[in-house]
Amino acid sequence: MTVRVRFAPSPTGDPHIGNIRTVIFNWLFARKMGGQFILRIEDTDRTRFKPGSIETIMEGLRWLGLDWDEGPGLEELQRAGVKDAEKYAVGGPYGPYFQSERLHLYREVAEELIERGWAYRCNCSPERLERVRAMQRARGQRTMYDRRCRSLPPDAISPDEPHVIRLKVPLTGRTVFHDMLRGELSFENASIDDQILLKSDGFPTYHLAVVVDDHYMQITHVIRGDDWIASTPKRILIYQAMGWEPPTYCHVPLVNGPDGKKLSKRHGAISITEFRDQGYLPDALFNFLALLGWAPGQGDEQEIFTREELIDRFDLSRVNRAPAIFSYDKLDWMNGVYIRNLSQDDLLERLIPVWQRAGLVPDPCPEETRAMLRRIVPLVQERIKRLNDVVALTDFFFVDIEPPSAEEMIPKGLDAEQSAEVLARVRAVLADLPDFDEERIEQALRALVAELGLKNRQVFGLIRWATTGKKVSPPLFGTLSILGRERTLARLEAAEKVLRAG
RNA sequence: GCCCCCAUCGUCUAGCCAGGUCUAGGACACGGGCCUUUCAAGCCCGCGACACGGGUUCAAAUCCCGUUGGGGGCACCA
Numbered sequence: 203m204t205v206r207v208r209f210a211p212s213p214t215g216d217p218h219i220g221n222i223r224t225v226i227f228n229w230l231f232a233r234k235m236g237g238q239f240i241l242r243i244e245d246t247d248r249t250r251f252k253p254g255s256i257e258t259i260m261e262g263l264r265w266l267g268l269d270w271d272e273g274p275g276l277e278e279l280q281r282a283g284v285k286d287a288e289k290y291a292v293g294g295p296y297g298p299y300f301q302s303e304r305l306h307l308y309r310e311v312a313e314e315l316i317e318r319g320w321a322y323r324c325n326c327s328p329e330r331l332e333r334v335r336a337m338q339r340a341r342g343q344r345t346m347y348d349r350r351c352r353s354l355p356p357d358a359i360s361p362d363e364p365h366v367i368r369l370k371v372p373l374t375g376r377t378v379f380h381d382m383l384r385g386e387l388s389f390e391n392a393s394i395d396d397q398i399l400l401k402s403d404g405f406p407t408y409h410l411a412v413v414v415d416d417h418y419m420q421i422t423h424v425i426r427g428d429d430w431i432a433s434t435p436k437r438i439l440i441y442q443a444m445g446w447e448p449p450t451y452c453h454v455p456l457v458n459g460p461d462g463k464k465l466s467k468r469h470g471a472i473s474i475t476e477f478r479d480q481g482y483l484p485d486a487l488f489n490f491l492a493l494l495g496w497a498p499g500q501g502d503e504q505e506i507f508t509r510e511e512l513i514d515r516f517d518l519s520r521v522n523r524a525p526a527i528f529s530y531d532k533l534d535w536m537n538g539v540y541i542r543n544l545s546q547d548d549l550l551e552r553l554i555p556v557w558q559r560a561g562l563v564p565d566p567c568p569e570e571t572r573a574m575l576r577r578i579v580p581l582v583q584e585r586i587k588r589l590n591d592v593v594a595l596t597d598f599f600f601v602d603i604e605p606p607s608a609e610e611m612i613p614k615g616l617d618a619e620q621s622a623e624v625l626a627r628v629r630a631v632l633a634d635l636p637d638f639d640e641e642r643i644e645q646a647l648r649a650l651v652a653e654l655g656l657k658n659r660q661v662f663g664l665i666r667w668a669t670t671g672k673k674v675s676p677p678l679f680g681t682l683s684i685l686g687r688e689r690t691l692a693r694l695e696a697a698e699k700v701l702r703a704g
Numbered sequence: 705g706c707c708c709c710c711a712u713c714g715u716c717u718a719g720c721c722a723g724g725u726c727u728a729g730g731a732c733a734c735g736g737g738c739c740u741u742u743c744a745a746g747c748c749c750g751c752g753a754c755a756c757g758g759g760u761u762c763a764a765a766u767c768c769c770g771u772u773g774g775g776g777g778c779a780c781c782a
Binding site: 538679 | 705706707708709710711714715716717718719729730731732733740741742743744745746774775776777778779780781782
């Protein structure tokens with residue numbers, strides 16, 4: 203039997219990076235095993251639905267290269283009001299892939315469970331349920347439905363009146379299941395709640411829907427966060443009641459923030475969209491996430507893997523059982539490695555939109571601007587960890603700068619007057635250059651430093667301040683050349699004035 | 705509160721399943737140095753862990769039990 207796994211997000215917002223890590227494990231496993239990776243939309247909670255999130259989820263998956271073999275088709279997506287539906291339409295033989303389009307299946311199974319004596323109707327009001335829970339909490343007990351409707355005669359609640367359908371969990375015994383990473387997991391039935399399967403609005407809860415869909419879609423492996431462990435017995439019970447074969451379970455740990463708590467907004471970026479917008483490369487993020495909680499082992503000390511290598515070496519059973527902490531530092535390092543490995547042309551194409559978003563470069567980018575940008579790329583390539591870093595590093599190329607203060611500019615060992623003199627000499631030398639290319643600039647300035655009997659750092663630091671307005675910049679000579687003779691001389695002159703005024 | 709899961713450097717991990725080759729290896733971060741016009745990048749060096757306590761064994765990071773610590777779950781959410 204071919205391996206079939208799925209990612210089943212609910213459209214409630216941007217995909218969380220911790221979930222994406224789990225998706226990567228699913229995808230890697232499917233690719234490794236030559237199986238199918240299926241996308242299913244679990245839109246059964248109409249109150250939490252966020253418009254646009256389906257697009258965001260699919261766009262995020264595409265961006266990361268997580269292609270799905272089966273998923274919503276064109277018409278389904280259009281019915282759901284998804285923009286650019288044709289872009290994401292995949293389809294498949296087990297549709298529909300929106301749970302909201304499969305409601306009749308859940309209802310049928312729920313009724314079947316009643317007939318089999320494994321479920322019952324319940325018309326307790328939400329208010330009563332809340333009262334019961336409050337009482338239980340006050341007594342320090344586990345909060346559970348008190349099963350008031352469980353022993354009602356079969357026809358006590360009409361199918362036509364508002365009600366829910368609950369699972370009739372055995373009062374004794376244990377429910378056990380096998381997990382790929384943790385072995386045999388066992389739960390006391392007495393501690394399992396009579397879970398609602400079908401809500402009063404006719405929509406299923408997760409527990410019913412996921413079982414029905416995984417069964418009919420012939421999912422073979424359920425790889426998901428370990429926050430689902432405790433509720434798995436409820437679903438096992440449904441499989442048993444229906445006489446269905448449960449899939450193989452693999453509960454992978456969650457991803458926490460640097461403080462060990464659940465990864466959240468205050469730790470930094472958490473949604474895939476944010477990582478993309480901050481200038482992380484999809485391949486780098488993929489590489490990093492794949493290695494978060496998993497390693498190839500066998501003494502392998504490699505850190506940078508191509509997608510193919512990852513697929514080749516991936517072994518689901520080697521996933522770490524302990525939760526991992528998301529290290530922004532290591533991601534930054536890895537992203538830097540990927541940026542440095544890019545070709546200059548590739549990096550240029552990725553950087554242009556960044557400059558444009560920052561308002562430094564017009565959109566579309568004029569050819570002459572592009573020519574200048576192409577020259578900037580090699581200067582910044584090994585200095586940025588995220589694409590967005592380029593903005594702070596290169597803004598002085600695009601906008602006028604305020605001349606720095608005299609205090610900032612004056613190098614160690616010189617005073618304001620001497621500094622101004624140095625700048626005057628620099629200006630004269632640069633003005634006389636036959637060509638304003640990097641090599642000539644470097645040659646001329648080094649000669650000048652020698653002539654003045656000063657240190658490189660004194661003179662070059664001064665020029666850097668004067669021409670870039672920063673203490674830190676890309677390499678000086680290339681920077682001046684790109685800046686151009688006219689602007690370089692003007693900025694030097696402006697700085698000189700500041701020094702003389704002091 | 706009850707139930708469940710987990711436990712090697714600050715972090716991600718290798719080693720654990722098939723105990724000795726582990727004075728525990730690598731990577732990120734951190735500290736120092738080299739290179740150097742700044743910052744990076746690169747190279748070199750350093751700091752740094754088997755949570756604790758009992759067993760089992762000739763021998764335990766590796767097997768067992770307990771403690772502690774961390775995480776998760778207990779909805780007409782997924």
